[in-house]
Amino acid sequence: MTAPELDRLLLGDNPLIGVDHLSQERARERQARLDSGKVVEVIETALDSGAGGFLFSTHPIIYDALKEMKRKNTRREFGLYPLLPYAQTYVRIATEKGMLGLAQEILSKLSWKGKARVVTAGLSLATANPSAILEAYVDSELDILLHNVPPGANLKCVLLHEVITDLAASLRSTEIIQSYADHIRDTYHVRPGFATRNLVRFLTFAKETKLNLNEIVILTPFNKVGFQMNPTREACEAAIDESRPSNIIAMSILASGYLSLEEAAKYVQSLKAIKSYVVGVSTKRHAQDTFSYLSKQSV
Numbered sequence: 630m631t632a633p634e635l636d637r638l639l640l641g642d643n644p645l646i647g648v649d650h651l652s653q654e655r656a657r658e659r660q661a662r663l664d665s666g667k668v669v670e671v672i673e674t675a676l677d678s679g680a681g682g683f684l685f686s687t688h689p690i691i692y693d694a695l696k697e698m699k700r701k702n703t704r705r706e707f708g709l710y711p712l713l714p715y716a717q718t719y720v721r722i723a724t725e726k727g728m729l730g731l732a733q734e735i736l737s738k739l740s741w742k743g744k745a746r747v748v749t750a751g752l753s754l755a756t757a758n759p760s761a762i763l764e765a766y767v768d769s770e771l772d773i774l775l776h777n778v779p780p781g782a783n784l785k786c787v788l789l790h791e792v793i794t795d796l797a798a799s800l801r802s803t804e805i806i807q808s809y810a811d812h813i814r815d816t817y818h819v820r821p822g823f824a825t826r827n828l829v830r831f832l833t834f835a836k837e838t839k840l841n842l843n844e845i846v847i848l849t850p851f852n853k854v855g856f857q858m859n860p861t862r863e864a865c866e867a868a869i870d871e872s873r874p875s876n877i878i879a880m881s882i883l884a885s886g887y888l889s890l891e892e893a894a895k896y897v898q899s900l901k902a903i904k905s906y907v908v909g910v911s912t913k914r915h916a917q918d919t920f921s922y923l924s925k926q927s928v
Contacts (some may be wrong), residue, residue, distance in 0.1 A: 632820045633785050635846065635876055636681030636708045638923055640916070641909035645671060646688040665693035672698070673705065675916040679924025682708030682785060684848070684878070684907045687715040687770050698779040708785035710878075710907075711774055712824060712848070713767050715790075760808040763793070767809075771817070786846045787813045788822035795825055798834040806838050810845060820876060822846035827859040829868045842874040849877065851903060853896040856884035869902040879906040890919060894926045 645668050668690055672683060685691045771787065789809055797805050806823070813821035821844075825831040828849045835842060855862030869877065879900075882893040897906055908923065910916040 632814070632818065632844075633708070633783065635785060635820075635878070635905045637905050638680045638920060639682045639684045639708075639710060639878065639905060639907040640672060640675040640680045640920070641880065641907040642683070642685035642688070642691055643909040644911035645694075645909070646686065646690055665690055665697055668694035669697050669701075670913050671910060671916050673703065674913040675910060675920050676705045676707050678917045678920035680707070680916075680920045682710055683782075684710035684712065684788070684880075686712050686790075687774060692773065692777060695774070695779065695782070696777045698782075699777060701779070703779040704781050705779070706781040706783070709774075709778065709782050710786050710788060710822070711771065711784075712788045712790055713770050714763075714793075715770070759802075760805050763805060763809060764812045767812075768816070784817060784819050786820045786822045787817060788824050788846065788848050791824040791826050791848075794823045794831065795827055798825070798827070798831050801834065801837070803834075803838040806834070806840070810840060814844070820844060820846045822848055822878075824848040826850065826857060828865045829860060832868050832872045832874070836872075842872060843876075845874075846876040846878060847874055848880055848907075850881035851877075851879035851897065851900065851906075852882050852884045853888055853892055854884050856887065857881050866900065869900065873902060875904075877903050877905070879903045882906050882908060890922050894923060898926065 672694060675683075767787070771784075775784065789806075794806075796802075810821040813819065823831065823835075823845060825847065826849070828847070831847070831849075832842075835845070849865070850857035851865065852858070852862075858865045879897055882888075882897055883890070884893075888896075897903055908919055910919050
C-alpha cells in the first residue's frame with residue numbers, strides 16, 4: 630500500500646499545551662489557561678485558513694479536543710501526525726495514582742484490541758525486549774487516538790519522539806529504529822517518522838541502519854538563526870544537500886517567535902529539500918493570520 634502524501638502546512642500543538650521554549654512564565658500562563666474548547670477553535674481556524682494537518686503530542690488536552698471534534702461530527706479533512714510516546718502523561722499519572730493507578734487509567738481508555746496490546750507490553754517487559762515494548766506502547770497510544778478522532782481526520786505519519794530517536798542514535802541502537810520503522814509501515818501503512826534535535830547525527834545513523842530516506846519522515850528544526858539546529862545551522866544545511874532526504878518537516882521555523890513570518894517563510898523556501906513545515910499558534914486570530922499568510926507562499 631502506498632503511504633499517503635504529507636501535507637505542506639501543519640499546525641503544531643506546543644502553544645496549545647502550554648509549551649514555550651523561550652519563556653517559562655509564558656508557558657505557565659498558557660498551562661493555566663488550557664481548555665479543550667479553545668483548542669478546538671484554534672485547530673478548526675487553522676484548517677480553515679490553510680493548514681492541511683495537525684502535528685501533536687498525545688497530551689490529554691489534545692485527546693479531549695479531538696474527541697470534541699468527533700462529537701461535533703466535524704467533517705474537515707486533515708492529516709494526523711502524532712508524536713509518540715508522550716512520556717509526561719505516564720509520569721504524572723504514576724506520581725498521582727501509583728503504578729497500579731497508571732495501569733488502570735490506561736486500560737480504561739483502550740479498546741479490546743488495545744488491551745491485548747498492553748498484555749503484549751507486559752510480556753515484553755518480562756522478556757526485556759525494548760523494541761517490542763516500544764511497539765506495544767505506541768500501539769496503545771494510537772489505539773486511544775484513532776478511536777477518538779473526527780471523521781475527516783486521516784493518519785499520515787507516526788513520529789517517534791526525539792528523546793527516543795536521539796538516544797537510539799547516540800547508542801547506535803539500530804534494531805529499535807528499524808523495528809519501529811517496519812512496524813509503523815506494516816501495521817498502519819503510513820510513513821514512519823523520526824523527530825531529532827541533531828539532524829547530522831541522525832542522518833549518519835540512518836545510513837548505518839540502512840533506512841531508506843525516501844520512505845521515512847524527519848521532523849527537525851530549521852530556521853534562519855539556527856535556533857535548536859544541532860550541531861550548527863550550516864552543518865544541517867550541508868547534511869540535507871548531501872543526503873537529500875525526501876520528507877523533511879521543518880519545525881521551529883519562527884525560532885519560538887524570534888523571527889517574523891516573512892523571514893521564516895523566505896528561509897524555508899530557500900531550502901528545496903523541505904517540503905513541509907509546522908507552526909504552532911495559540912489563538913484563533915493568530916491561526917488565521919499565520920496560515921492565511923503561509924498558504925499563499927510557495928514552497
